[in-house]
Amino acid sequence: MFGGRKLLAASIAVAVTLPVLAAETAPADVAFDDLSVTASLTGAPGNPEEGAKVFKNRSLGNCLACHVNADMPNDLFQGNVGPEMNGVAGRWSPEELRAIIVDSKKVFGEQTVMPGFYSLDVGVNVRKDLVGKTILTAQQVEDVVAYLGTLKE
Numbered sequence: 001m002f003g004g005r006k007l008l009a010a011s012i013a014v015a016v017t018l019p020v021l022a023a024e025t026a027p028a029d030v031a032f033d034d035l036s037v038t039a040s041l042t043g044a045p046g047n048p049e050e051g052a053k054v055f056k057n058r059s060l061g062n063c064l065a066c067h068v069n070a071d072m073p074n075d076l077f078q079g080n081v082g083p084e085m086n087g088v089a090g091r092w093s094p095e096e097l098r099a100i101i102v103d104s105k106k107v108f109g110e111q112t113v114m115p116g117f118y119s120l121d122v123g124v125n126v127r128k129d130l131v132g133k134t135i136l137t138a139q140q141v142e143d144v145v146a147y148l149g150t151l152k153e
């Protein structure tokens, strides 16, 4: 009984301190500096292998639906709505790539068909259960940025 209470108190303490440790930038707080987002959304560099998974996952990034990616030759149905991804790291800096993934509208203009993956500005008629949610988490954005940084040619 006593031990149970102690445990409860301990888990409350953990729940309260975790968000502070994570130090994630909320979607509304992402700072755009011209066409760049300079600071990592998580405060740390992403993981390129995880980013590749997010890139091809149809219910996460679904980037292949619109972008051909020569680095993923075994994945079928690569769309050509947007530019091919090979050499993208040579065309944009990591800070610019972060801005494109977070909110493509800020870089390409309102008319772009590319979704803002870490933006709450997703237009009207959004499914009710998705209101206030971003497509990707801060960690997933950083992982995708790290992955794109490997596509040098």
Ligand code: HEC
Residues within 6 Å of the ligand: 055, 060, 061, 062, 063, 064, 065, 066, 067, 081, 082, 083, 084, 088, 091, 097, 100, 101, 108, 111, 112, 113, 114, 115, 117, 144, 148
């Ligand atoms: C619905 C289609 C669509 C999806 C999905 C999409 N994009 Fe795009 N993307 C575009 C279009 C179109 C452009 C070109 C910019 C423009 O003219 O709007 C673009 C441009 C880009 C660029 C700049 C490329 C260059 O060479 O200039 C990058 C990088 C990029 N997208 C990454 C991604 C990533 C990463 C994902 C997945 C997380 C993604 N895109 C998902 C349509 C899409």
